[in-house]
Amino acid sequence: MTIYIIGFVITFLLVMASGLPVGFGLGFLGIALLTTYIGLDSATSISVEKAYSAMDSSILVAIPLFVLAAQLISETGMGKRLFDAAKSFLWWSKSGLGVATISSSGVFSAMTGSSFVSASTMGLIATPELRRAGYSDSLIAASITAGGSLGSVIPPSIVMIIYGYLTDESIGKLFMAGIVPGILLILLYSLALSFFINRHYRMTAPPLQVGAAATRTESTREVNHEAAPAPERLSKRKALKEAFWGLMAPVIILGGIYLGVFTASEAAAIAVVYCMLVGFFIYRTLTLKKLGNVLMEATAVSAMVGVIVVGGAVLGHVVSFGRIPQQLLETIIALDLSPLQLMLLINLCLFVLGMFLEVMALMYLAIPLLVPIIAYMGWDNIWFAVIMLLNVNLALITPPMGGVLFVVSHIGSIPIVKVMKGAMLPIAMILLVLLLVVLFPGIATWIPNNM
Amino acid sequence: EIEIKLASWGPPSHFVAQARADWIEEVNEAAAGKIRIIEYPGGQLYDDKDMHNAVARGHVDIGVLLSPRVMGMVPMLQGVYLPFAFDSLEHVAEVYQGESLAIIEDALEQRRMKLIYTSFVDGVQIYSSNGNIETVEDFENLRVLSTSPMGTNIFSRLGASPDSSIPQIEQYMALRLGVADASLNSIVNGYFQQTHEVAPHLTRINLSFPTIMVAMNLNKWESLPEDVQEIMLSAGERMQARSLQEAMAWEAKFLAESAEDGAIVTEFPASEMERVREISHGVWQEWADANGPEAQRLLELSLQ
Amino acid sequence: MKSPTERNWLSRWIDFSSGVGGVIAACCLMLLALIITYEVTVRYFFGSPTAWVQEFSVYLWMAIAFLAAAYALRNDSHFAVTIFVDRLKASNRRRLRIFTHLIGLGYSVTFVIKGIEMVHFSYEMGDTSTGLIQVPLWIPGSLLPIGAVLLALQFFNKLLLELMNKGAQ
Numbered sequence: 012m013t014i015y016i017i018g019f020v021i022t023f024l025l026v027m028a029s030g031l032p033v034g035f036g037l038g039f040l041g042i043a044l045l046t047t048y049i050g051l052d053s054a055t056s057i058s059v060e061k062a063y064s065a066m067d068s069s070i071l072v073a074i075p076l077f078v079l080a081a082q083l084i085s086e087t088g089m090g091k092r093l094f095d096a097a098k099s100f101l102w103w104s105k106s107g108l109g110v111a112t113i114s115s116s117g118v119f120s121a122m123t124g125s126s127f128v129s130a131s132t133m134g135l136i137a138t139p140e141l142r143r144a145g146y147s148d149s150l151i152a153a154s155i156t157a158g159g160s161l162g163s164v165i166p167p168s169i170v171m172i173i174y175g176y177l178t179d180e181s182i183g184k185l186f187m188a189g190i191v192p193g194i195l196l197i198l199l200y201s202l203a204l205s206f207f208i209n210r211h212y213r214m215t216a217p218p219l220q221v222g223a224a225a226t227r228t229e230s231t232r233e234v235n236h237e238a239a240p241a242p243e244r245l246s247k248r249k250a251l252k253e254a255f256w257g258l259m260a261p262v263i264i265l266g267g268i269y270l271g272v273f274t275a276s277e278a279a280a281i282a283v284v285y286c287m288l289v290g291f292f293i294y295r296t297l298t299l300k301k302l303g304n305v306l307m308e309a310t311a312v313s314a315m316v317g318v319i320v321v322g323g324a325v326l327g328h329v330v331s332f333g334r335i336p337q338q339l340l341e342t343i344i345a346l347d348l349s350p351l352q353l354m355l356l357i358n359l360c361l362f363v364l365g366m367f368l369e370v371m372a373l374m375y376l377a378i379p380l381l382v383p384i385i386a387y388m389g390w391d392n393i394w395f396a397v398i399m400l401l402n403v404n405l406a407l408i409t410p411p412m413g414g415v416l417f418v419v420s421h422i423g424s425i426p427i428v429k430v431m432k433g434a435m436l437p438i439a440m441i442l443l444v445l446l447l448v449v450l451f452p453g454i455a456t457w458i459p460n461n462m
Numbered sequence: 463e464i465e466i467k468l469a470s471w472g473p474p475s476h477f478v479a480q481a482r483a484d485w486i487e488e489v490n491e492a493a494a495g496k497i498r499i500i501e502y503p504g505g506q507l508y509d510d511k512d513m514h515n516a517v518a519r520g521h522v523d524i525g526v527l528l529s530p531r532v533m534g535m536v537p538m539l540q541g542v543y544l545p546f547a548f549d550s551l552e553h554v555a556e557v558y559q560g561e562s563l564a565i566i567e568d569a570l571e572q573r574r575m576k577l578i579y580t581s582f583v584d585g586v587q588i589y590s591s592n593g594n595i596e597t598v599e600d601f602e603n604l605r606v607l608s609t610s611p612m613g614t615n616i617f618s619r620l621g622a623s624p625d626s627s628i629p630q631i632e633q634y635m636a637l638r639l640g641v642a643d644a645s646l647n648s649i650v651n652g653y654f655q656q657t658h659e660v661a662p663h664l665t666r667i668n669l670s671f672p673t674i675m676v677a678m679n680l681n682k683w684e685s686l687p688e689d690v691q692e693i694m695l696s697a698g699e700r701m702q703a704r705s706l707q708e709a710m711a712w713e714a715k716f717l718a719e720s721a722e723d724g725a726i727v728t729e730f731p732a733s734e735m736e737r738v739r740e741i742s743h744g745v746w747q748e749w750a751d752a753n754g755p756e757a758q759r760l761l762e763l764s765l766q
Numbered sequence: 767m768k769s770p771t772e773r774n775w776l777s778r779w780i781d782f783s784s785g786v787g788g789v790i791a792a793c794c795l796m797l798l799a800l801i802i803t804y805e806v807t808v809r810y811f812f813g814s815p816t817a818w819v820q821e822f823s824v825y826l827w828m829a830i831a832f833l834a835a836a837y838a839l840r841n842d843s844h845f846a847v848t849i850f851v852d853r854l855k856a857s858n859r860r861r862l863r864i865f866t867h868l869i870g871l872g873y874s875v876t877f878v879i880k881g882i883e884m885v886h887f888s889y890e891m892g893d894t895s896t897g898l899i900q901v902p903l904w905i906p907g908s909l910l911p912i913g914a915v916l917l918a919l920q921f922f923n924k925l926l927l928e929l930m931n932k933g934a935q
């Protein structure tokens with residue numbers, strides 16, 4: 012089995028590095044592996060039909076709509092106005108924009124419950140603004156992946172609903188259980204990010220001011236601009252007025268969701284129509300030609316995500332089929348460890364599996380395997396749910412297979428290595444929170460137990 | 463020893479899942495050396511939406527089917543899932559016998575599936591957020607989350623606003639936020655899905671009775687030695703009888719637990735039920751007319 | 767990519783077919799936003815939710831993703847890890863690209879063949895959706911092989927251009 016796993020990892024990395032688009036590579040690898048089990052004919056039939064049924068899912072419908080909404084927000088100038096407003100209020104802190112990105116992603120993730128959607132939307136809106144403010148690529152990636160990874164911890168979350176269903180747990184309690192870890196994550200992300208951003212400015216600002224880095228003239232100007240905040244402060248009122256219609260977007264969306272007018276995924280369509288109306292009739296920055304371009308661009312991004320969903324589903328299916336995770340966990344349980352050792356080892360396994368699997372595949376594989384262990388060990392189900400959710404979030408942003416990483420890299424035109432480097436920050440923070448939750452279960456269970 | 467892959471979905475602690483685990487163990491013991499069934503639980507390979515296609519295609523040997531999900535491929539199953547037509551689980555269990563069972567089995571075999579055994583679960587009830595349903599008039603403008611075409615049709619005729627725009631996974635939030643007023647669920651499933659947390663008014667109305675069927679790909683089934691087939695069927699028969707007992711026991715148990723958790727339980731009055739049946743009858747008949755003489759016969763058998 | 771004049775009619779035709787897929791997909795996206803907004807409006811203001819929007823929105827999403835896959839490939843919009851490839855010698859890079867285009871071609875041809883098989887099976891079985899409008903499932907199912915044909919053509923196009931590119935390297 013060890014040899015099989017090593018072989019799998021090496022092949023996986025080779026396919027990823029070959030330059031073949033990742034979605035196609037994953038699917039190809041999945042079909043090739045399944046062929047070794049059941050022959051080419053069955054393997055290809057099963058994979059193609061699996062691919063189709065993975066796409067036949069109402070959860071995914073929100074993706075193209077939120078991508079389109081995000082592109083409209085940046086194309087109509089709403090995004091820029093929003094960031095100008097944020098800047099005029101956060102003039103005192105250079106890390107303000109990064110923290111604003113994380114907080115907005117938190118709100119956005121909370122609304123949509125999907126990390127993919129949150130990462131692509133925030134990626135489209137925030138990347139140009141962060142770049143203009145002189146952030147390095149890895150810092151941009153750190154801000155957006157961190158924000159995107161909040162999706163399934165902060166309620167409502169699709170992952171929690173699935174967990175509640177599979178384990179007979181109160182979904183309301185699960186939602187409550189995510190609140191403290193979610194807030195903890197936002198705080199830790201913001202603190203860590205501020206530290207690195209301030210260090211980044213300390214290190215890059217002087218040479219930039221001398222003009223040594225000719226390639227970054229635009230950021231130079233912006234950095235200097237930031238250093239002299241006085242004119243920005245004066246325009247605070249104006250900035251707010253300019254940004255009003257942009258600010259109304261999240262108000263309408265969140266308000267609509269919480270007042271029960273529409274569901275979280277319907278909010279995407281409402282956002283599209285709202286942004287079009289503002290772009291055409293209020294800001295008058297949108298033309299039919301621009302709308303056409305934005306539609307084509309959003310379509311291409313959606314197709315890219317679709318190809319990755321297909322590849323991930325095909326590869327996930329073969330991993331289930333081969334029962335590799337089963338064998339791994341059975342081996343561990345046979346080791347006769349102490350509860351803490353067992354818990355840490357299970358987390359290690361989930362982490363490693365999560366490196367190679369997507370969210371749904373990880374959930375469907377791990378929960379049926381782990382539920383008997385939870386019951387046997389007498390662990391608190393809510394506590395374990397939060398541990399599971401944190402691991403699922405990690406899976407999204409851990410290389411080599413991390414959907415959010417690919418989206419951020421592609422949308423922000425940031426080299427994947429830089430994105431992975433940036434993602435180390437949220438990964439480290441999630442691991443820290445995970446350790447805290449393992450050691451102090453009260454972080455997860457206090458609110459739901461006192462409801 | 464032939465390895466047989468069985469794909470299932472749903473909570474592993476559900477009584478149907480536990481009975482299935484016992485069935486697998488029993489078959490594996492009795493047929494040791496000939497076949498060995500391996501279960502892939504929790505939707506790892508296929509979920510309820512895709513299972514019938516996977517079994518019919520032979521992508522998995524045995525699959526666990528949820529009857530309302532299979533009706534697109536096997537319309538005859540609608541005949542044993544008619545909304546408001548059955549008043550108790552025993553009534554449904556009678557239909558899964560004799561001539562009507564033969565019609566269903568035949569319809570499944572035409573779609574390359576062999577029915578091994580059926581598990582019964584408790585009936586579908588109405589969970590609503592603003593008060594229980596006591597008269598036909600209470601259906602007026604009720605935004606009820608409906609998933610079956612015939613149910614949607616009948617609810618419209620009852621004056622409700624059946625809403626199929628919200629996927630299963632979002633129903634909990636939709637009820638919680640007030641996007642919808644009511645949803646349809648069995649008491650056991652409703653307890654698992656925590657429906658009573660967001661829609662505490664539980665009206666017992668026995669809308670319909672879904673069944674969970676263990677079915678095998680027909681080619682694979684025909685390739686098995688006869689004694690193995692016999693082992694599977696007779697063990698299945700026992701599980702089917704067991705599920706009937708357990709379904710009723712679990713319904714009672716979870717009814718009590720839901721009530722303890724704050725669910726307000728009422729019974730839909732029999733006199734009002736007559737009015738509902740009258741309206742439904744036309745819809746049943748339309749279905750039978752559209753699906754040929756066997757459907758007509760099945761309708762007669764179901765209504766006996 | 768070469769300038770249009772240098773490219774042959776076949777390559778131009780394939781690019782055009784990918785573009786058509788992309789335009790249809792974009793129309794589906796606009797339609798998707800509009801029908802969901804319509805659904806919310808009639809449900810909230812008129813209390814009469816539709817019975818078809820949820821089902822059709824999934825079909826539209828599949829149309830977007832499947833039909834635009836080739837368009838995205840044409841525009842190099844698919845995410846790929848190229849840092850290792852970029853460090854190769856030009857001649858080796860070309861060989862590797864030919865190899866990966868071949869894999870892509872094989873992958874999409876698989877989806878064409880098995881996709882047609884899938885559609886054929888669901889047609890034979892008369893499988894329909896379990897929604898209020900019982901849509902025969904072979905209709906949305908056809909989106910997969912159609913998208914895969916466009917994709918196979920585009921991979922073939924890329925392969926062809928790379929092969930003809932030999933002199934330029």
Ligand code: NA
Nearest residue numbers: 124162165167
């Ligand atoms: Na969320």
Ligand code: NA
Nearest residue numbers: 365366406412
């Ligand atoms: Na990962």
